[in-house]
Amino acid sequence: MSIELRQVSKQFGDVRAVEDVSFTVQEGELVALLGPSGGGKTTVLRMIAGLETPTGGDLFIRGQRVNDVSVQQRNIGFVFQGYALFKTMTVHENIAFGLKIKKWKRADIAARVQELLKLFGLDGLGSRYPHQLSGGQRQRVAIARALAPKPSVLLLDEPFGAVDAKIRQELREWLVRLHHDLNVTTIFVTHDQEEALEVSNRIVIFSRGRLEQIGTPREVYEKPSNEFVARFIGVLNVLELKVQDGQSRLGELSFPAHGVPEGNTLRIGFRPYAVQISANLGEYRYRGTLKHIFFLGVLLRLELETPSGLTLRARIIKEEFNRLGISEGDEISFQIREYRVLSREGDALTQETSVAQLVSLAEGI
């Protein structure tokens, strides 16, 4: 079932929570709404559900305009951030709630609840109350309750926010499998870029109420449409260079001028994985010192410092690191395999930056 937003806006008093957002979700997709908090993603989700009314634009579900259709009639399943289980009801009663409201036959309700308990690994927990469940179990009950009346779309607000790291990983994998098995159109909100990249078919990125980019995880990671997206999805080294003698320079680093006139500035960005390192000082064009090594499991994050004092972030896999046989404080040589031009002087984005040549906003790998 397709969902379409056309120039949808939402204003709370003087605050523009969502501005002019348009995108389409196709039948059976698993889409992530990603952005920093206050980005407007939860408001978009709540508008799709009918819990908020857009102040502008049109919202279509399956081709039908639903701006004025009540939440009860939209046939959606909604999973709340804190799960919002009915605490005075058992697991069984929670899951059966929507079916009773829709006046299903008693036998059908019992069968459907049993089916869901089994599917969600909640066998034998039907008579428990929400406070007797673990965080992961509560979340599964919340999803089972939302799915019980067979909604045409499943909406989840920060579904993995309230559980610890290990369970979160399990739940992510479980959600992907569940989506694969049920094939129900699913939209979830997250502020965790890693989660969005791992779980979804497509990612819609928001910042300050505006849609920044929509694309597959690979697209938004490899071809970010602007600096915000590039920085938000993964780590980005950002350099601001001055063009001199036909080259843009910063310290010992130099790049082509990319058509920027003499004396003006150029901003470029590159991913940590684009930095290639060698223990052989003669192998690559730049020299640097290995300042810090952060062990992240299969990957390692390295911090390099060039002789002129620039700090860069690099990332290599463990095998590569072992092969290099380097340790903190060692001299190395490096090169930058690929980079992107972020902005040229005169573009709106260009800012004056003096000493801080490296800016890395997003934390992570």
Place this chain on the structure above:
Amino acid sequence: MAGSAASRLTRTTRSQRGTEELPWVRRVLIGIAVAFASLFLVLPLANVFLQAFSKGVAHYFGALADPDTQSAVLLTLTIALIAVPLNVFFGVVAAWLISKFDFTGKALLLTLIDLPFSVSPVVSGLIYIVLFGLQGYFGEWLLDHNLKIIFAIPGITLATMFVTFPFVARELIPIMQAQGSDQEEAALTLGASGWQTFFKVTLPSVKWGLIYGVILCNARAMGEFGAVSVVSGHITGQTDTLPLRVDKLYHEYNQAAAFSVASVLALLALVTLGIKTWLEHRQTADFARAQSDPSAE
């Protein structure tokens, strides 16, 4: 009295260690507390029952069987039966408005709900005399239409309702505010109408708080003296409630009868206390269960 469920709960779960006093200090403090409670609470209460039975069991039940006393019991029950359900209704509506919606004048409404607590009951009664009494704003109009409010059941009911208004709302507001509207929104997304949401989700989740509020409201409705005294007119056998009846019997130097009737009110208070303690115990048990369940995170 109007403390939220949460504050009652923390009292029982808070750790005592580190703040413990020396044994003798503790004993002295406990001794003072016990002596104080005995002198001012237990002794007078025991005295009520002693005095009530001072002329024997027969006299005790005789005093209760007196037609005027019977009429006072009936009137008190009638007033409570009207005032409590109405205040439950208004209290729930007010609590729901305040905890689930944002609107201008919300602070004013909260203050108004507290007004009966801060105003002397005598003033509460006088308000209605000024409004509906013979010399009051609506006095003549009421007389013309042959309606009696002051010195009649409607007046007593109004005064009682005014005095007992805050109990239900005050008990529900903190509970409802703590719960937010997530559960209600979940019910809506599952297709429930506003009414279904209210009766199946909102009301059950505040059940204990509501019962607690009703019990306090009822105890006060049956026990109110000041406001009722002003508007009742003290017509024996007609507009005397139980507390007024006790007062009247006492002033008629019928001490044993006065204490017999008073013992009924005292019993009512004891039953209320018992139910209140049981409810608090239930809430605490629910809370403790939620906290200590091994399968929970």
